Amino acid sequence: MRSKSFPVICLITTISIVLILAVLLNLSGLTTYGVNELTGLAKLFVLNIPDPTKPWSSHAFEIVTAILWDQRGFDTYFETSVLFLAIVASVALLSSYGRRHMPESTGDEYTTMIVKVITKLVVPIIAVVSASIAIHGHLTPGGGFQGGSVFVVAPVLILLAYGSRFLSSRGFNEVRLLAIRALSVTLIFVVGLVPVLYFLTHGTAYLFQNTYKPDSAFTYPYLIPTPIGMILTAGSIMIYNILEFFAVAAGFTLAILLLTREFERGGKK
């Protein structure tokens, strides 16, 4: 049988093997590490994306989000669809064995006043921070995916402190959340399809195109004049980020809501 000291023996053996292998790999010179040159593809992205004088520019300060929604936009759209399908599959499985009776307990009799008050204080902060992460996705680290997954922490706290009935009674029911999710994914595709309309009527344009290209004059507005100054939207990247924020947040809130309802209903151990 496994004894109490088994993890320690395991650990010492593993770390010594790791050290020996590290020395051997270093001596063999099989791979290069810490090369001081970027690859050609990375160099192309870093030089072109933030520079508005270049023809392939995205007018964005954040290179990761710009690649995600401009250079790899079509790919990211289908990754969003994969996310949508996974959520829909788990919702289908979960709601097939719910429905017959709602949970008797509201789920909030086990939490104390301290938890409820702290939740009430923390939830607006999380919501605002996640929205800021999503809206400033083309300027600072973050974006739609990151903002959405940070936002899901707020419904989780509410569900744990107040129970699922609280969230359902405030308008966050399954139908509405699924509608937000589907609407966001559809709108992402519509925003990506607008260049095709331009192609049909005017001239060359590409699917999921952001700003102008050398052979295409189509461009989303990337600097919008407003009373408080020029607002940088980086073309369609800001729109995609906000829509993706709603999609990810609504999808995961829906899944967690159904799982929590299942959890509160109880069942045989």
Place this chain on the structure above:
Amino acid sequence: MITLIIGAIAVTLALVSAIFIVNEKDVLKAIVLAGVESVFFAIALAIFLAPDLLIAYIAIGLGLNSLLFIYALKRGERYEE
């Protein structure tokens, strides 16, 4: 240099947590140890200059994954064997 040392320590601690998770009989403890392990990986991501991933990873790896597994664990037995 110093960043690589911090990264090496974080990755080593993640390896230690993985070994402890494999040898843990109580699955609830294993889930909590997986949260600890994801904190070490998050330190490694911060050291290797990936703040985009850090924002998504710390919310998902530490918060939502643990919650999902604890929800599922209520349906069956808690201990292995």
Place this chain on the structure above:
Amino acid sequence: MISLDGLLWYYIVVAILFTITCALYGIATRPHIIKKLVLLTIISDAVYVLLVLMGYRIGATNPPVVPGGVLENPVFPSHKTIVEFMHRVVDPVPQVLIVTAIVIGLAQFVFLVTISMHLAKSTGSFDIRRIEGEKE
């Protein structure tokens, strides 16, 4: 020649590979389904860190974000600033691959957890040997 930087670099790579190996061993030998899923998350997290490490350069000081981005009245960086920035930045391409993978991974785990809840509801256990009928 052994340099300390190189040794640390290979140490990190081998340690991550060992983490993956440990988790694979646990998936193969331990019977509890939820524990298998926990170890699966560890494998995917280790792969994320390994891919990010592939894009890291020793001596790089900047994440792939051009400094100075503001929403109102932005000043775009000049070509000289960007070339200087290029020498200090890590490789952004591996990070782009992982951003979506993290979020899709969570959706897959929601699905897997739902399936294992159904399994436990119909068989009454998470133990794979009890589900297979080898042990009572």
